[in-house]
Amino acid sequence: MMLKQTIYELLTEMGEDENENQILQFPDEDKSFTAKKLLECVNAAARGLLASGLKHGDRFAVCISNRSEWAILAVAASATGTIMVPINTSVRQNNLRYFLDKAGVKLIFYSWTYKHAKHQKLFSDLFSKNDNLNKVKSIVLDGNESDISESETLWKDFIDQDIHKLVNYEKNVDACWLVQFTSGTTGTPKGVKISQSSALNVAMAYCKATELDSHDTVLQVLPYFHCIGSVMGFLPTFIRPSKSIITSSFIPEQALQFLEKYHCTVMLGVPAIYLAMMRSTNFNSYSTSSLRVLGIGGAGCPSNYFDLISKSFPSSTVMCAYGLTEVSSMIPAPKLTDSYETRKNSVGRPIDGVQVKIAGDQLSGELLVKGFCVTEGYWENPQKTNKLIDTAGWLHTGDVASKERDNCYKIIGRNDDMIEKGGEKISPREIENALEKILTDRSVCVAGVEDDKYGEEIIAFIESRSGTEVQELVRDCSAIKNQLSQQIMSFEIPKFIAFIPSFPRSSSGKVKRNSLKELYINHKLIIEPLRDKLTM
Structure with missing residues (x-):
């Protein structure tokens, strides 16, 4: 059954209950909220939005880390019918100007104390x-009254404005609630329209997949300004009352401390987050035995990392889901009861109410999606919207997938990342999988670069943190090449291996392939020939 309530209505029901259990806790701020206390704060913020001149459908932006004000404002948007525009806290000025202009933002919230x-x-x-x-008004969450400009207002004054009633409006759960700008790793950022209905029902699917209940404590480290954080990191508490511990930002040692201190049972992250925790000097001194579910989203999970994470968090069931901003962050998901191999080698089955198919009804190809989760489109960008969603209502994800056993799907890679070499279309993901079986503790990324002879040539980038590691890998090149030749076709073997101390990544954990290509083209990396040393 689909949820038909708004986020504000769900919180109101919870707030009317006499239950005094905490639902949200922000240790970095030393703040915690019961549903009743959160509702009081939401109502104050909603009155502040209206007193600031915002009307139904108007946009306000939030450029803050995972603070309590973010949660309050997200529900206040639901209460007032306004639209929230989350902005990455690492935003550059040119992108910030673009976001504010594009979304027609009338009010923006930010922190003076963020990063000095x-x-x-x-x-x-x-x-x-x-x-x-x-004309854009500013609300500063912290700061001194004597330092703010005429266009700025302090948060404490914003929530203390003289409006006694909230304006009733016709609530439409299918109307836009968030405009979530994509990371822009594949071009100009696009503002994805996300409705409350889509977000809440995807969050409900996540609750079902993780079997979340009132006994659970969720550790939330993903940034709210990304869809996976704002939907699956924030909303489940309102659907299956549980407790969430929210960190203002991800710090590996702190995450381990909170896991142990609060006996967290569920955590959602991307591979880079779990690997950073595992590499923490004091990892083995912390207890993670309370964890029962580790969810992996965002950038996908190489099989060698899945094994490593599962071994490092032995009490947890590790599961990988797949999604993108345009579908409110999750389409298929596995079950906790699925076998280890199914959870490792697939992203599960389509969630309830969603159809998934391979373009052209093939066994592998572009993944198409249809259902409640599909965005209405991009904000004021009909051309891109029409390219994204076809006339039959199918959203074209741009990701290549294959259909596996038991109606499960496996993500092979991005369509845009496919390498065109000498007339052959080659999947970087397949080569990465082969390399990861050989280099079990390394991050690997494969990309195509322009080549006069073949059109594109294959380069394997390997994360190596020291000169000693690079030397060891160079010595092992012949063995690596011979092992590769047993797993993939000869024309798929990379021409070069390029070594880099750490991959350039987006804030959601995705490797920036174009940045790697630029480093390679500009001779900024240590490069070792691979294919010409192959012994057949």
Whole structure:
């Protein structure tokens, strides 16, 4: 059964209950909220939005880390019918200007204390240099009254405005609630329209997949400004009352401390997060035995990392789901009862209410999606929307997948990442899988670079943190090449291996392949020939 309530209505029901259990806790702020207390704060913020001149359908932006104000404002948007625009806290000024202009933002929230007043300077410079943004009002979450400008208001004054009633409006759960800008790793960022209905029902599917209940304590380290954080990291508490421990940002040692201190049972992350925790010097001194579920999303999980994470968190069932911003972050998901091999080698089955198929009804090809989770489209970008969603309502994900046993799906890679070499279409993911079986403790990324002879040539990038590691890998090249030749076709073997201390990644954990290509082309990496040393 689909949820038909708004987020605000769900919280109101919870707030009317006499239950005094905490639902959200922000240790970095030393704040915690029962449903009743959160509802009081949401109502104050909702009145602040209306007093600031926002009406139904107007947009406000939030450029803050995982703070309590983010959660309050997200529900306040639901209460007032306004639209929230989450912005990455690492945003650059040109992108920030683009987001505010594109979404027609009337009000923006930010913190002066974020990273040593970085945002204070960022926003001050932005508004002083752009006359067209002068009408955007600013709410500063912290700071001194004597330091703020005429266009700025402190949070404490924002939530203490003289409006006694919330305006009733016709609630539409299918209307836009968030405009979530994509990371822009494949071009200009696009503003994805996300409705409350889509977000809540995807979050409910996540609750079912993890079997979340009132006994669970969830550790939330993913940033709210990404879809996976704002949907699966934030909303489940309102659907299956549980407790969430929210960190303002991800710090590996702190995450381990909170896991142990709060006896967390569920955690959602990307592979890079779990690997950083495992590499922490004191990893073995912390107890993670309370964990029963480790969810992996975002960038996908190489099989060698799945094994490593499962071994390092032995009390947990590790499961990989798949999604993208345009479908509110999750389409298929496995079951906790699925076998280890199924959870390792697939992203599970389509969630209830969603159809999934391979383009052209083939065994492998582009993954298409249809159902409640599909976005209405990109904000003020009909051309890109029409390219994304066809006339039959199928969303084209741009990801290549294969259908496996038991109606499960396996993600092979991005369509855009496929390598065209000498007339052959080659999947980087397949080569990465082969390399990861050989280099079990290394991060690997395969990409195609322009080549006069074949059109594109294959380069394997390997993360190596020291010169000693690089030397060892160079010595092992012949063995690596011979093992590769037993797993993949000869024309799929990379021409070169390029070594890099750490991969450039987006804030959601995705490797920036184009940045790797640029480093290779500009001779910024240590490169070792691979294919010409192959002994057949």
